[in-house]
Amino acid sequence: MPATLFEKVWREHVVTPETRDTPAVLYIDLHLIHEVTTPQAFALLRSQGLSVRRPDLTLATMDHSTPTLPGASFKDVAIVGAAAVQQISQMRKNCADFGISLLDHDSDQRGIVHVIGPELGATQPGKTIVCGDSHTSTHGAFGALAFGIGTTEVAHVLATQCLLQRKPKTLAIEVAGRLGTGVTAKDLILAIIGQIGVNGGTGHVIEYRGEAIRALSMDARMTVCNMSIEAGARAGMIAPDDTTFDYLAGRPRAPRAETWDDAVARWRDLASDDAAQFDTTVSINASQLEPMVTFGTNPGMVVAINEPVPTADGSDASFRKALEYMRLAAGKPLTEASVDVVFVGSCTNSRLSDLQEAAAILDGRRIADGVRMLVVPGSQQIKAQAEAIGLDKIFRSAGAEWRESGCSMCLGMNGDTVPSGKLSVSTSNRNFEGRQGVGARTILASPLTAAASAIRGRVADPRPYLREH
Amino acid sequence: MQPMSQLRSRTVVLATRDIDTDQIIPARFLTATSRAGFGAQLFYDLRFNKDGSPNVEFALNQPGADGCEVLVAGNNFGCGSSREHAVWALLDYGIRAVISTGIADIFRNNGLKNGLLPIVVDAETHQWLLQHPGTEVAIDVARATLQFAGDRCVEFPIDQFARYCLLEGIDQLGFLRQRLPDIELYERHRTWTP
Numbered sequence: 001m002p003a004t005l006f007e008k009v010w011r012e013h014v015v016t017p018e019t020r021d022t023p024a025v026l027y028i029d030l031h032l033i034h035e036v037t038t039p040q041a042f043a044l045l046r047s048q049g050l051s052v053r054r055p056d057l058t059l060a061t062m063d064h065s066t067p068t069l070p071g072a073s074f075k076d077v078a079i080v081g082a083a084a085v086q087q088i089s090q091m092r093k094n095c096a097d098f099g100i101s102l103l104d105h106d107s108d109q110r111g112i113v114h115v116i117g118p119e120l121g122a123t124q125p126g127k128t129i130v131c132g133d134s135h136t137s138t139h140g141a142f143g144a145l146a147f148g149i150g151t152t153e154v155a156h157v158l159a160t161q162c163l164l165q166r167k168p169k170t171l172a173i174e175v176a177g178r179l180g181t182g183v184t185a186k187d188l189i190l191a192i193i194g195q196i197g198v199n200g201g202t203g204h205v206i207e208y209r210g211e212a213i214r215a216l217s218m219d220a221r222m223t224v225c226n227m228s229i230e231a232g233a234r235a236g237m238i239a240p241d242d243t244t245f246d247y248l249a250g251r252p253r254a255p256r257a258e259t260w261d262d263a264v265a266r267w268r269d270l271a272s273d274d275a276a277q278f279d280t281t282v283s284i285n286a287s288q289l290e291p292m293v294t295f296g297t298n299p300g301m302v303v304a305i306n307e308p309v310p311t312a313d314g315s316d317a318s319f320r321k322a323l324e325y326m327r328l329a330a331g332k333p334l335t336e337a338s339v340d341v342v343f344v345g346s347c348t349n350s351r352l353s354d355l356q357e358a359a360a361i362l363d364g365r366r367i368a369d370g371v372r373m374l375v376v377p378g379s380q381q382i383k384a385q386a387e388a389i390g391l392d393k394i395f396r397s398a399g400a401e402w403r404e405s406g407c408s409m410c411l412g413m414n415g416d417t418v419p420s421g422k423l424s425v426s427t428s429n430r431n432f433e434g435r436q437g438v439g440a441r442t443i444l445a446s447p448l449t450a451a452a453s454a455i456r457g458r459v460a461d462p463r464p465y466l467r468e469h
Numbered sequence: 470m471q472p473m474s475q476l477r478s479r480t481v482v483l484a485t486r487d488i489d490t491d492q493i494i495p496a497r498f499l500t501a502t503s504r505a506g507f508g509a510q511l512f513y514d515l516r517f518n519k520d521g522s523p524n525v526e527f528a529l530n531q532p533g534a535d536g537c538e539v540l541v542a543g544n545n546f547g548c549g550s551s552r553e554h555a556v557w558a559l560l561d562y563g564i565r566a567v568i569s570t571g572i573a574d575i576f577r578n579n580g581l582k583n584g585l586l587p588i589v590v591d592a593e594t595h596q597w598l599l600q601h602p603g604t605e606v607a608i609d610v611a612r613a614t615l616q617f618a619g620d621r622c623v624e625f626p627i628d629q630f631a632r633y634c635l636l637e638g639i640d641q642l643g644f645l646r647q648r649l650p651d652i653e654l655y656e657r658h659r660t661w662t663p
Contacts, residue, residue, distance in 0.1 A: 015655040016648060021629050025648050027655055029663030037552065039502035044642070057663060065500060083500035090502050127663055134551040134575060150553035150579035152641075160645050162652055166628065198487055199545040199571050232548060234574055266661065298487050298548075318486045318543060411496040411550075420519075432491040432549060434514050 002273035004170050005239050006205045009145040009270065013128045015162060023164040029127040030057055030144075031157045032113045033100070035091040036064045036413070037132030041155035042094040052098040054161045059122055060095050061103040062088060063112045065413045066406035068376050080415035098158075109252075111379020111405040114138040114347040118222065119379055121251025125240035125267040130157060135347045135429065136235075137228040141221035142248075143240035143270050145205070148229060168234045171204040172278040175212040177287030182463035184357065185220035186349060186427065186446035188212070188284075189227040190292035190302045196282055198300040201233025204279065207272060208238050212286035218247040219351040226348045227429050230299040239271035291461055293334055294431045294444040296322035301431075305449065305461045308333050325433055326441050327421075334443070334459045340422035342373040342400075342454040343436070344447050346410035349427035350378030352385050354447045358427075359391045361451035361465045362398040368457030373400035374416065376408040400454070412437045425453040470584045472638030474610050476565055478538035482602035483528050486543030490555040490576065493547070499554055507554055508561030529562075533603045538565045541598045545569070547576025547587075556583050566608055568615070570595045581631040582641060588615060588625045597621075610635055 003011070010026075018024035031054075045052070052058060065084040079085050088105075095102040103110040109120060114135050117123040125143035130136060132154040139146035149163065156163055173192060179185075193200070206228050208221075216224070221238050228236025245264050248254045255263040290304040301322060303310065311330040312319035323330060328337065344350070344358045355377060367373050375395045377383040383405055386392060392402045409416040410428035412435070418424040420439030427450050431442035445453070448462035455465065498510040516527050523530045540559070546569040547555060556579045559567070566586040577587040586608065590598070597618060598604065607616040610632060616622045634641055 012659075015651050021633070023628070023630055025645065025651065027652070027659075036499050040504050040553075043503070048642070064496075081500060087500045087502055124663075132551060132553075134549065148551035148575055150551055150556070150575060150582065152553060152579065152582040156642055156645055159642060160649065160652060162645060162648070164630070164641055164645060198548060199573070202545075202571060202574055229549075229575075232545065232573060263661075298489070300487075317484065321485060411491075413496050413499065430489070430491065430549060432489045434495055435491050438495070438514055438519075 002275035002277070004272040004276040004278060005143060005207055005237050005270055006145060006170055007276070009126055009128065010167060012126070018166060023166050025162050026165045027128060027162055028057070028130050028157050030059065030117070030122055030129040032117055032129065032131035032136065033058060033060045033154065034064060034113050034131070034133065035062045035087050037151050038094065038154055039087060039090050040151045041158055042098065044155040045098070045158060050159045052100060052158045055099045057161060058100050058158070059117060060100050061110050061113055061116060062091055062105065064407045064411070066105065067414055068403035068406045068408045068416060070402070070404060084413070108380050111381065112347045112350065112407055114226065115350060115378030115382065118142065118218070119251070119381055121248050121254030124248065124254065125244060126270050130163065134229040135226050137233070138222050138226040138347055140225040140228065140235050140237040141218060142244055143237060143267065145235055145237065147235040169204045169279040171201055171206045171233065172281040173206055173208050174281060174283045175208060175210040175286050176283065177212055177285045178215055179212060179286045179289060182448055182466050183289050183291055184446040184448060185216055185223040187289055187292040188286060189224045190294065190299065190444065191289050192284060193227065193231045193300045194292070194302040195284060196231055198230060198298050199232040201228060201231035204233050206231070206233045206236040207278070208236060213238055214241065217353060218243060219353040222351065223348055227299065230429060240267045291446060291449050291463070293449060293459060295326060295328055295334055297325055297431055297433050299429065299431060299444060303334065305459070306333065306335065335461065337423060337443070337459045339371055339425050339453050339457055339459060341418045341424040342367070342371060342450050343376070343409040343424060343426040343428065344450050345374065345376030345378070345408050346428035347378065347407070348429045349447050350376060350382065352382050354427065355382070355386050355391050358447040358451040359394045361448055361455065361462055362400065363394050365398055365455050367399040367454040371454050371457055373454045374403060374409055375400050376403045377405045379405045409436055411435060418442070425450045425459060470582070470634070470638050470640060473565065473584055473586060473635050476538060476586070476608040477605065479533065479603050479605055480539045480541045480598060481528050481534045481537040482541045482599055484543050484599050487545045487548055488542055489549035490547055490552050491549055493555040494552065494558045499552060504557050506561065507558035508563070511558040511562045528602070536563070538563055539606055539608070540564050540567045541602070542567055542569045545571045545573060548573040551575045553579045553583070556580050556585050560585050568595070568598060581628070581635065584635065586610065586635065590615065590623055590625060594623050
């Protein structure tokens, strides 16, 4: 029977099938853990006298409350808040007590959990991957079934390497055409969320398909899959192809040379069969897209950069509340909005190609007076790669801050926050009220748009800046 | 998990749609390492003014909201971050059921594993409930019904297994651990190893 990519990965991981009365038991191949959503799970294990069943399938790091200030060692840099210090020391203890190797602050392999999984080659096609973090959907870019779970489920996976799951529905998003110059994967996923809505994917696993998706690099595919959750989807997936295999070849945790060919042969079979049926299909044309920016307080409130802020139907109190919070007027162009902070980073847009895009705009220019710009690489390896090609110098010369890796200003748990009332153009994934700091106002955009906005001091279309170079 | 079979309560209403888990519990409170006490920080930036005083306009601070165990919320409640702290905060505060036209997947899962009942209703029922804050509702978990406006009654969808666990107060980890022999068998027979 023809099957979709999702169905192939799902059925291979069913330990016991679902019935009317009970969910399926689904086997998990890779469990990513970090400091924020695991302490209560380890506490549950301790209270029941349980061990971690497969520490070898558990990849641990710390990213959320990690300081990003530059410093030769973390001994010189304060972790913000006594509770965060306690949480970090608890993470170390939990990993030590349960036999899990931790990529700690002193590891050159550490970074944002959704950046290092792929970077180390632990993320692979056909795997089931979970993490107590909604942006686990990122790993679907490799043709893995990857989704976020709560802390109780983290305990389930630690104790049994399995989850109780009902099979989700499937949603195909067919992306025809090619993205234009200055239009990126970030603009594409923002446009998709704008089209289907922040709950358009609820109950579904998305498969991104079509010419535009095939043309994307792995970094760009990760950006797309990363924000699947912002459309409410359980996961987002892309069929693996040569782009995927080329990315993985030679990475430390990827299959070794002697098993590589077998793995690739297996991975090639994962693509959805031609006759496979999806529960729903949505189409979008990439060729017609422009750089996208959000104007409201969820990622679905999005417009093309040169469009005015939409006018709501008068009875829509939620829409009015969002514009009031953002202090933006309906009908006015966003490009009039004055920018205070620019953040390039997060599991959405902190990979080398994201940093290269921002640097291409900033090279030989200065950010506007009064703008603070923070560039935070997704991992220590990306930091080293960026420095090897001189990106750090471009950022510093432009007046931006160049940091150590971590989640940083995406959610402001580590002290990197946007002050109340200030407007931030951010390459992260959520423009929720207070996400980047109490009262912070966030506009989501691509690294190109963020960099152009930093130079202009107002929200800016990046395309003229690309042409001038 | 505390068993739940019946729940009778007045409602408190937050009509805004797409209330995300960052609003339910802001990220800066996620450094705690226990499950207890998050109720004090529930909806913190909406519930309190910048000086820490209660925001009297916020629904939970209205005189009639005291002791309400049922929250009626706008569509797509609990979207965004997977943080289970959002569910712990609601339960710790005293909320035991959330009614909306749509509830985000991860939030729903987290709720059911902790004894917070997610109830999805039709638009008409939802509209009536939004317009009648403080109304008395009666929830019957076994029959999966919501009674409101005196004698109006609607059924709501609920997973059979989740309902059984709620009614009995069953910890799903125990159920999963009973499957360990199947899990071991699966590991022995799979054609490739992760």
